[in-house]
Each structure stands twice: as C-alpha cells, then as structure tokens.
Amino acid sequence: MPLKHNWRDFQLYVITAGGCHPGRELVHVMEETLKGGAGMLQLRNKTGSRQEVLREAKELRALTRAYDVPFIVNDYPDIALEVDADGVHLGQDDQAIEEARRLLGQDKIIGISTHSLEQGLAAERAGADYIGVGPVFPTNTKPGRAAVTTSYVSEAARHIRIPFVAIGGITLDNVGEVLAAGARKICAVSAIVGSEDPARVCRSFLEAIRSAEAGGHAIRIRLNGKETTTSAGNVAELVEQLGQGNKRLVAEVNGMMIQRSDWTSAALTPGARVELIQFVGGG
Amino acid sequence: MLVHDATAQTSDTLVIGGVPLNSRFLFGTGRFPSPAIFQQALEASKAEVITFAVRRVDLDHAEDDSILQHVQDRKLIYLPNTSGARTADEAVRIARLAKAAGLGNWVKIEISGSPVTLLPDPIETLKATEQLVKEGFTALPYTSDDPILCKRLEEAGAAAVMPGASPIGTGLGLLNPYNLSLIIESANVPVIVDAGIGSPKDAAEAMELGAAAILANTPVAKARNPVAMAKAFALAIEAGRLAHAAGRIPKKRYASASSDLAGSLFGEPQSDNGGGIG
Numbered sequence: 001m002p003l004k005h006n007w008r009d010f011q012l013y014v015i016t017a018g019g020c021h022p023g024r025e026l027v028h029v030m031e032e033t034l035k036g037g038a039g040m041l042q043l044r045n046k047t048g049s050r051q052e053v054l055r056e057a058k059e060l061r062a063l064t065r066a067y068d069v070p071f072i073v074n075d076y077p078d079i080a081l082e083v084d085a086d087g088v089h090l091g092q093d094d095q096a097i098e099e100a101r102r103l104l105g106q107d108k109i110i111g112i113s114t115h116s117l118e119q120g121l122a123a124e125r126a127g128a129d130y131i132g133v134g135p136v137f138p139t140n141t142k143p144g145r146a147a148v149t150t151s152y153v154s155e156a157a158r159h160i161r162i163p164f165v166a167i168g169g170i171t172l173d174n175v176g177e178v179l180a181a182g183a184r185k186i187c188a189v190s191a192i193v194g195s196e197d198p199a200r201v202c203r204s205f206l207e208a209i210r211s212a213e214a215g216g217h218a219i220r221i222r223l224n225g226k227e228t229t230t231s232a233g234n235v236a237e238l239v240e241q242l243g244q245g246n247k248r249l250v251a252e253v254n255g256m257m258i259q260r261s262d263w264t265s266a267a268l269t270p271g272a273r274v275e276l277i278q279f280v281g282g283g
Numbered sequence: 284m285l286v287h288d289a290t291a292q293t294s295d296t297l298v299i300g301g302v303p304l305n306s307r308f309l310f311g312t313g314r315f316p317s318p319a320i321f322q323q324a325l326e327a328s329k330a331e332v333i334t335f336a337v338r339r340v341d342l343d344h345a346e347d348d349s350i351l352q353h354v355q356d357r358k359l360i361y362l363p364n365t366s367g368a369r370t371a372d373e374a375v376r377i378a379r380l381a382k383a384a385g386l387g388n389w390v391k392i393e394i395s396g397s398p399v400t401l402l403p404d405p406i407e408t409l410k411a412t413e414q415l416v417k418e419g420f421t422a423l424p425y426t427s428d429d430p431i432l433c434k435r436l437e438e439a440g441a442a443a444v445m446p447g448a449s450p451i452g453t454g455l456g457l458l459n460p461y462n463l464s465l466i467i468e469s470a471n472v473p474v475i476v477d478a479g480i481g482s483p484k485d486a487a488e489a490m491e492l493g494a495a496a497i498l499a500n501t502p503v504a505k506a507r508n509p510v511a512m513a514k515a516f517a518l519a520i521e522a523g524r525l526a527h528a529a530g531r532i533p534k535k536r537y538a539s540a541s542s543d544l545a546g547s548l549f550g551e552p553q554s555d556n557g558g559g560i561g
Contacts (some may be wrong), residue, residue, distance in 0.1 A: 005365075110326035135519065222372075224339045224340065224342060225340075242342055244342075250337075250381075275339065277384075278337075278338060279335045279336070279337060279338075279381075280322070280337075280338045281311075281314060282312060282334055282335045282500070283312070283313050283500025
C-alpha cells in the first residue's frame with residue numbers, strides 16, 4: 001500500500017529506543033510521537049531477537065499505516081519485506097546499498113548513516129534515497145562514535161542533493177544550531193522517546209524546524225533564564241520587540257557583555273543565552 | 284558663618300578612590316514611595332553618591348521602572364551594589380555588568396551569607412574585593428563590623444570599608460560602637476557606616492565616633508516624610524562630623540559645674556573653690 005503523500009516532505013524522523021522508556025509500551029510511545037507530528041518512523045532494535053524485531057515491526061507497521069507515515073526498519077531487509085515496511089536503514093558496516101536495492105526493489109526507501117561528506121556523496125552515487133548525517137553531537141545511543149559536529153551538516157546542506165537528516169544527540173536545546181547549519185530534517189531519539197511527553201517534544205521540534213524554514217527568523221533563545229522564541233535577528237531588535245528600547249539596559253549574550261553601540265551587530269543565534277539587565281532602587 | 288567655614292575647609296573633604304566629595308551622605312535609592320519623592324529626597328540629602336541594585340529586566344512588565352531614568356540629569360557618582368550575589372564570582376559578574384553599562388568603576392560589594400540576617404559573607408567579600416581591585420574597580424565592600432576583617436579588606440585595596448551598624452533594614456542603630464571605633468581608629472581608608480541606621484541620631488553617633496560617611500536607604504525611604512528625613516540625615520551627618528572634629532568631652536561619673544564657684548553670692552569668699560550652676 002503506497003503512501004498517500006511524498007515521503008520526502010518529512011521534517012521530523014523518530015527512531016525507537018525501547019531502553020529509553022522502561023515501563024512504557026513501545027507502540028504506545030511511538031503513537032505519541034506520531035500524534036506529535038513525526039513524519040518518519042524507524043524501528044531500531046539492536047539487542048532483541050529476530051522474533052522480537054519482527055513482532056515490533058508488525059505492530060509499528062500497523063500503527064504507521066494508520067497515521068500514513070513511512071515506516072523504516074533498521075538492519076533487516078527481510079523483515080522490512082515481510083511486514084511491507086516502506087524501506088530500510090543501513091549503517092556503514094551493513095550490507096551495500098546496491099545489495100539492499102536488489103532485495104527490496106526500486107520502490108522501497110533505502111537510507112544509510114554517513115559520518116562524512118565523502119560517505120554521504122558515495123551513498124548518493126550508490127542510489128540511497130536519503131542519508132543520515134551524524135552524530136552531530138555525542139550521543140548515548142551510539143556511544144564511542146566521534147561527533148561530526150555541525151560542520152558536516154553545513155557541508156551536507158551544500159553538497160548533498162538527496163534528502164539528508166541530521167541525527168545524533170539532537171535536543172530542543174541544541175536543535176537551533178543544527179538548523180542554523182542548514183539542516184531541514186531532524187532525527188531525534190532519546191530526546192523524544194525518552195521524554196515524559198513525546199508528543200509535546202515532537203511539536204516543539206517541528207515548531208523549531210518550521211520557523212527555520214520560514215527564513216531562519218524565529219529562533220529559540222534563553223532570555224533572562226527563560227526559554228523564548230524570538231524573530232529578532234540581533235540584540236537591538238530583541239530589546240525593541242520587548243518594548244524596552246527606551247531604558248538604560250545592559251545586554252549580555254552567552255556571558256559576554258554587548259555595548260549598546262554594538263547591539264545591532266550582535267546577531268542572535270539559536271540557543272543563545274541572553275540576559276537583559278537594568279538598575280533598580282537599592283541601598 | 285562658622286559652620287559654613289568649617290565645612291568649606293578642603294582639609295575636611297572626603298576623598299574616596301581619589302574622588303573628592305562634599306557630602307558625607309551616600310544615598311540608597313530603594314523602596315521610595317514614588318520616583319517623585321525619591322528625587323526630592325535626593326535633592327534634600329545633597330548626596331553626591333547614590334547606590335542601586337542590578338537586576339534582570341522584568342520582561343512581563345515593560346513599564347517596570349529603571350532607577351537611572353530619574354537621575355540622568357544630575358551629576359552623581361554611581362555606586363551599584365552587588366546585592367543578590369552569594370559568591371565572589373557572582374559579585375564580580377554584577378560589577379562588570381554595571382561597569383559595562385557605563386556607570387563608572389565604583390562598586391559596593393555586597394555578598395549576603397544568610398537570607399535571614401543579610402549579613403555579609405566575610406570570606407566571599409574579601410575574595411571579591413581582591414578580584415575587583417585587581418580589575419581596577421573602586422571597591423567599597425559592605426562588611427560586618429569586624430576590625431580584623433576591615434583591616435584585611437583595606438589591605439586588599441578597598442577604597443573604603445563599609446561596616447554595618449546592624450543588619451540591613453533593621454534600624455537597630457549602632458549595636459557595637461566599640462568595634463566601630465576600633466575599626467575607625469586603625470583604618471587608613473574612609474570608614475563608611477552602612478546598614479542598620481535607624482534615624483539621624485544613629486548617623487550622628489557614627490559620625491561622632493569618627494566615621495567618614497554614612498550610607499542609608501531604608502530610614503529615609505520608609506520615613507513618613509522621606510524628603511524631610513533626607514534633610515534631617517544631611518544635617519545630622521554634618522553635625523556629627525563637626526562634633527567629631529571639635530572633640531567631645533570625656534565622660535565622667537560625677538557632675539562638674541560649668542561656672543567657677545568663685546564669686547558665688549552665697550558661700551564664704553574663697554580663692555579657689557568652683558561653683559555655680561551650669
């Protein structure tokens with residue numbers, strides 16, 4: 001049964017991590033992510049038996065179909081075929097893209113994790129439908145793998161033509177940096193399925209991605225200790241938007257004081273910690 | 284007038300961090316009933332140094348007022364305090380922020396060690412003083428009335444030391460005049476009695492002990508008439524200063540008449556017995 005929409009439109013990709021939500025049913029947690037707007041779902045179970053993976057795959061296939069969201073199986077092309085998943089996701093150590101393609105046919109989605117632009121370009125040439133770009137930040141989901149930082153994200157944004165998904169250690173606190181580096185598709189694992197309210201976290205991720213897409217204007221910053229979304233591009237705009245422009249204020253961005261004359265050139269980046277300080281009566 | 288001449292003497296000008304001051308009243312700006320009353324009280328106090336606190340802007344209330352808007356036309360020395368700081372690092376950060384705002388390089392180091400008494404944390408206060416002096420600040424630490432600590436602060440480079448008379452806002456006056464006089468006796472920098480002053484009488488008492496200046500806020504701001512009280516403080520501080528310079532009499536256990544008894548209308552004429560009612 002083909003998807004009713006173009007799977008390439010997805011913005012938020014969620015991967016299972018049963019270990020992140022002990023005591024809560026996998027299907028229940030993943031349904032929360034779909035309610036929150038996840039646009040692609042992957043089953044990744046590196047520790048379970050084939051039987052267990054097959055059972056989970058069947059459940060998630062039924063679930064994702066109900067939400068018309070593409071369903072990807074990690075590592076098991078045979079299970080992907082058996083449950084009629086929309087595709088498979090491969091690692092650099094798994095079987096080659098060409099081999100998976102022979103097995104699955106032209107219509108299935110084949111994605112692969114890449115850790116450098118070289119690997120990304122190679123995957124593109126080999127016929128991958130999308131690539132994962134990461135880990136952007138160090139992550140417990142893939143311990144021991146060096147983070148590729150947002151520099152590979154920027155390279156991918158410039159040079160990769162197929163859809164690419166930034167992945168690895170991405171949270172609501174740092175997603176701004178990833179978006180600023182040019183990513184428009186985000187994959188998060190523990191930040192979503194490990195949270196108390198996966199649907200809410202998904203909505204917040206999507207809000208961040210959409211505002212980045214809307215021109216990179218709305219960003220999340222920490223203003224006087226509170227998480228805030230702002231469309232201000234610099235400190236001067238921020239102060240003006242807050243209706244504080246006529247006051248004698250001190251602005252601090254990421255612990256650095258900004259002289260008033262420099263407010264216009266002090267660009268606000270996602271995740272910036274901004275303190276606006278004034279002088280009040282005291283003895 | 285004699286009073287005028289006495290205060291005009293340049294030898295009695297208070298100098299803090301190289302800056303000469305004509306007024307020995309450092310004026311706290313908190314808790315006034317209105318900006319207008321604050322301004323009038325400041326005028327009446329003749330103070331040249333004002334203190335204030337550094338706080339995050341209340342973003343939920345855009346109209347929330349900033350004290351400096353009301354004093355922009357005046358020529359004042361700004362003494363931002365570091366209230367709210369619990370450590371030396373926090374105090375240093377606040378001091379740097381105030382300096383960055385172009386408020387000069389004076390700072391009142393105020394590091395509370397207890398939310399109940401608001402008494403200063405001596406260790407952190409000394410650390411912050413050392414650091415801020417190193418960074419070129421004119422550091423005025425608010426400290427407990429410990430003579431040794433005040434000496435250590437002076438050695439660390441404090442431009443003045445500011446022992447409290449009693450805890451902030453209590454109005455209990457000079458709880459330990461003995462310690463204060465020891466501090467004053469041995470200090471080589473101005474001693475400003477800060478905190479706990481309740482009325483002009485306390486201010487005069489501290490000045491008579493030899494304090495160089497008084498920092499007061501609550502007893503003026505919370506008086507029934509803050510403007511009149513500001514003037515009363517200014518007069519008391521001046522009176523206390525003059526009295527200190529004039530030299531008070533030693534205390535005695537028994538009366539001593541202020542007129543010689545010689546020539547008394549009632550006693551036997553004698554050559555060297557004093558008498559007469561004072």
